[in-house]
Amino acid sequence: MESVGALEEIILMILLKYEECHGVQIAQHHEAILSKAISLPAIHVVLKRMEKKGWVDSRFGEPTAKRGGRRKRLYKATPAGYHAIEKLQEAKSKLWASIVQQNFRYGAN
Amino acid sequence: MGPTKPPKWADWLIEKICPEEYLEEVQGDLHEAFYWREETKGLPFARRKFYLETFKTFRLFRFRKPGFMNNPFFYLLKNYFKTGFRFIWKTRTYSFINMSGLAIGIATAAMAYLFLADQYSFDRFHDKSDRLYRIGAQLEFRGETEKMGGASYIMGKTLPEEVPGIEMATHVKNGIALRLIDQDYSYLVFHYADPQMFQMLDFNFIKGTPGAFEDPENIVVSRSFAKTLPASNELRLLFGEEEKVFSVTGIYEDFPMTSTFRPSVIIPFNFWVSRVAARRTESWFDINMNVFVLRREGAALEDVEAGMNEILAANLDSDMASANPQLFLQPFSKMHTDKLEMGNGLRATANLQVLWVVLLVGLLCLLISCFNYSNFALGNFLSRSQEVAVRKVMGANRNAIFQQFLSESFLGTIMAGVLAFLLIQALLPVFSQFVGVEYGFRDLLSWRFGTGLALVLLISTFLSGLYPSVVLSAKKANLALKERLKVGGKSFFSWFLVMMQVSITIFLIIGMLTTNQQLDHLLNFDLGYEDENVLALSIRDTSEQRLDQMHRELERLAFVQSVSSNSGYNGTDYKDGEIDFSTSHLRTDENFIDLLNIEMVEGRNFDLEIQADQAGAVLVNETFVKRAQLNNPVGEVIPFDYGRLTNPRIIGVVKDFHYEALQSEIQPLVIYTAPEYMMQTLLIKLNPQSSQQEIGQIEALWRQIYPTRPINYTYLEESNAADMQTETQIQRLARSGSLIAILLASLGLFGMVGTHVRQRLKEVSIRKVNGATPLDIYLLFSSKFGKWLVSGFIIGTIPAIYFLNNWLNNYPERIQLSWGIPMLSAFICAAVFLTIITLLLIRVMNLNPATHLKDE
Known part of the structure; x- marks a missing residue:
């Protein structure tokens, strides 16, 4: 299985949750969820990489005035993308659950 | 002011930086984000971010695919270079020695090119040239x-x-x-x-x-x-x-x-x-x-x-x-290269002879080192014929294999080129002295030198890689896989190359020895007069009184043996009925003959006591007597009219002496004392071992008599030696050329014999088991090598003798080419080469058969 980078994971989850997004939307969601800014080129680089791996798909959207008449590129997660992080997420949540319990106990002592 | 807009120049920059296929998306996103950030965090923040992210779009470059990289040939080429590198690394010691050899050859050729290009670029810098x-x-x-x-x-x-x-x-x-x-x-x-x-x-x-x-x-x-x-x-x-x-x-x-x-x-x-x-x-x-x-x-x-x-x-x-x-x-x-009889101040100073020798030495050295490289490549590439076979089985055609080995040879040449560049840089001061032109590091960075080096590299790639590539690509895959491989050493072509190297080396050594001998001959040649301890001063003053005074004062000095002035040698026509030739003539005084110790064949010198000598007496040289067809020259009146000198009488004949440079033949000469020409040169014969201090006395005297004339003197012996500048230069070039050649050829032989011997270790072991003595083994190998070396000697000697004979014909005073020089050259070569062969063979002669027979 190909390893999943931290940023790849976040962006993939954002795409899974919000269906179709373009770069700026991803940045906005990222900021809203993690309250942490992220640079656009970083997002672009990750998107290109994931597109090459087949985890996301893209198509051109409509042009807008704010973009100076340029078209958006809308990204969508693919089933392969979903499977790529599915197991990871399960494992993580399981691990997390145990940590929270243990910590709680230690803290109580 | 209109609505705020993203910074213009940053926008422009994105268009330059961002790969084109992503531009629309990325630029659009950045613009959109700019307005979003302006709304939420204010203009300065938005602007700052915009700048920053513009630069960060550099990261997208990684996803860019230039057109040529998608070409399958590019991947192939990458693979060739990779295999090439691995192979060079695997055989690194040997590869390094071999590349150094090639580097020496390339450096020699590139320096020759630098010099030639420089000489032929003269006077071309004018716009309208x-x-x-x-x-x-x-x-x-x-x-x-x-x-x-x-x-x-x-x-x-x-x-x-x-x-x-x-x-x-x-x-x-x-x-x-x-x-x-x-x-x-x-x-x-x-x-x-x-x-x-x-x-x-x-x-x-x-x-x-x-x-x-x-x-x-x-x-x-x-x-x-x-x-x-x-x-x-x-x-x-x-x-x-x-x-x-x-x-x-x-x-x-x-x-x-x-x-x-x-x-x-x-x-x-x-x-x-x-x-x-x-x-x-x-x-x-x-x-x-x-x-x-x-x-x-x-x-x-x-x-x-x-x-x-x-x-x-x-x-x-x-x-x-x-x-x-x-x-x-x-x-x-x-103007720089084509010599005319007279230049009026603009003379062609390029010496075509030297140019040719530089070109020849540079090319020959490059040739030897390319042969070396070719032999090495052949020997080593053959050990890879199984790799070639596999490639062929996988579908590589003949062309692909050819390209593979040519690109490997290119790789080797490039590496040698880098070595050569370093070598040139180190040798440049020495080279500058050699050719008498000042070169610096700056010259190495010029476009002219760059193209020259590139040219030399390209030539050596083909010279060194062409043959091995042809041989290997022609191999049949099934044969290569099946065959017990004989690596190098056996091929006729390889030995042919060694033979050519030997002949080039012999050629250069014979050249070196001959130029050496000719130069010695010229330097030690009996000029017909003595130039030792003679100081020559140029006068450049018209006053005869001052000159007389100078003579008198000089003669008073204890360390001065004799003083004489002359006009320098001029030329004129001599006509006596049917006889018509041009002759040199010289105005001087009665001390001239004695000062230079010129031998009189007949008659007497000028005599101050005899009044008639002033206006009506001449001395002539032997050549003049011959050309004027005089049977009994002394006492003869000749129709030599020059100013006040009409129909003078010959009072004596001097032995021919080389008053002009030795490279030209002795011309007829008439010597007189009649005051027809301004005195231009003052000759002073000094006691042997006269010191700088005494020269100082002469200088002081000069200043006193000619206060406005700068003193300008040379030793006659030195200015005669300076006439040999061309020959000295050629001699030095031939000497270093032959040294480089013998070094390179030794390197080649070393590699060749080395591979050959390694191939036959098993054979030698069996021979030893069957009772061969070390001497038998030595003779077995050396007779094989000897055959090629001897042919090399012969092939090199014949053109060398032909060329050198032609060169020597330029000189009226030349040495005769005897068999001594080719024999000596052959001896030098043989000594060096046999030492190498013997050193390599000692190992074989003394090997223990068991070591090489026990594997398998």
Whole structure:
């Protein structure tokens, strides 16, 4: 299985949750969820990489005035993308659950 | 102000940075984000982010695929280089030695190229250099055609007006005057020129301008000369006794070293015209200056020359007709390399002989090292024939294999090229001394040298890689897989290359030994006079009284043996009925013969006591007697008329002596004491071991008698040796060339014999088991090598003897080529090569058969 980078994971989850997004939307969601800014080129680089791996798909959207008449590129997660992080997420949540319990106990002592 | 917009220049930058396929998306996103951030966090933040993210789009480059990288051939090439690198690394010691060899060859060839390119680039830096010429004149004289560089004043004035193909022209003449700096006089060589020159040649004025350049007192000088001027920017020169003050109106950048014409001071031509007799500006064949001509664009050179000759024919004096004078135009770019009889200050200083030797040595060394590399590559590539077979089985065609090995050889050449560059850098000072031209690191970075090195690399890639590639690509896959491999050593071609190397080496060694011997011969040649301890001073003063005084004062000095003056050697015609030849003549005094210890064959020397000697007596040399067909020369009256000297009587015959350089034949000579010519040279014979202090005494005396004349002296012996400069240069080139050659050939032989021996270890082991002695083994191998070495000797010797015989024919005094030199060369080669072979064979001779028979 190909390893999943931290940023790849976040962006993939954002795409899974919000269906179709373009770069700026991803940045906005990222900021809203993690309250942490992220640079656009970083997002672009990750998107290109994931597109090459087949985890996301893209198509051109409509042009807008704010973009100076340029078209958006809308990204969508693919089933392969979903499977790529599915197991990871399960494992993580399981691990997390145990940590929270243990910590709680230690803290109580 | 309109609504805020993303920063313009950053926007522009994205378009440059961002790969095109992503541009629309990325730029759009950045714009959108800009407005979003402006709304939420304010304009400065949005702007800052915009800048930052612009630069970060660099990261997208990683996803960019340039067109050529998608080409399958590119992947193939990458693979070739990768395999090549691995192989070089695997055999790194041997590869390094081999590449060093190639690097030496490349360095030699590249330096030769640097020198040649430099020599042939002379006088090409002018913008209009392809249309610039100087006028030359051609005369026929006793059936021989002489080409002279030069023209008369009136040619330079009339021709541009009358010949439509000439756009403009300028007179150029050099002059000499005395200049006083800090109480000391020195000679200054300057040039006269017309204002047109500044339009024809590339003058770069850094200060002032030449102006109209008509006023004889306003001159221009070069930047380096300007540094010697006083603050007043005045130049004071002494013409004869008369002082002239010039003011400098412009300073131009010095012409580059690759220029035949490098004026430091330019004076308007009017100045010269105003000071000479009218006849010198009116005579059509008073060729004593140069005329530069700018050909009109589109005019054919032949038409211009024909037009010039038409005008010459119309103006020519009848007494010149027998010489059939013709004018021609010498291109500027040829002035450095094409020698003319006379240059009027612009001489071709390139020595074609030296150029050829440099070219030959450079090419031969490159050839040897390429052969080495080829042999090495062949030997090693053959060990990879299984790899080739596998590639073929996988579907590689012949072409692909060929390309693979050629690109590997290219890789090796490039690496050798890098080594060569470092080597050149280290050797450049030595090389500069060799060829007598100053080169620096700067020259290595020029485009000219770059293309030269690239050319040499390309040539060596093909020379070294072509054959191995052809052999390997032609191999049948099934055979290569099946065959028990014989690696190198056995192939006829490899040994052929070794043989060629040996012959080149022999060629160069014979060349070296011959030039050595010829130079020794010339240096130790009996000149017919003694040049030891003779000081020669140039006089440059017209006063006979002062010269007499100088003689008297010098003779008083204890360490001076003898003093004599002479006019230098001039030439004239000698006609006696049917007999007609040109002869040299010399005005001197009665001390000349004794001072130089010239042998008298017949008759007597001049005698002060005999009044008639002054006006009516001459000495002649043996060649003169022969050419004038005199049976009983002494006492004979000859029709040698020169000024006041009419029908003089021969009072003695001197033995032929080499008064001119040894490279030319001895000409007839007449010696007289009649005061016809100005004395130009003062000869002083000193006691042996006279010191610098005594020379100082002579200098002091000179200053006292000629206060305005700078002293200028040489030892006759040294100036005679300086005549051998070309030969000395060739000798040094041949010497180092043959050293490099023998080094490279040894390297090649070492590799060749090494592989060969390694291949046959098993065979030798079996022979030893069967009772072969070490001597048997030695003979087995060396007889095989010997065959090729001997053929190499023969092939190298024949052209060497042919070429050197031709070269030696240039010299009237030459050595005879005997068998000694080829034998000695063969001996040197054989000694070196046999040592190498023996060193390698010792291992085989003493090997323990068990070691090599036990594997498998």
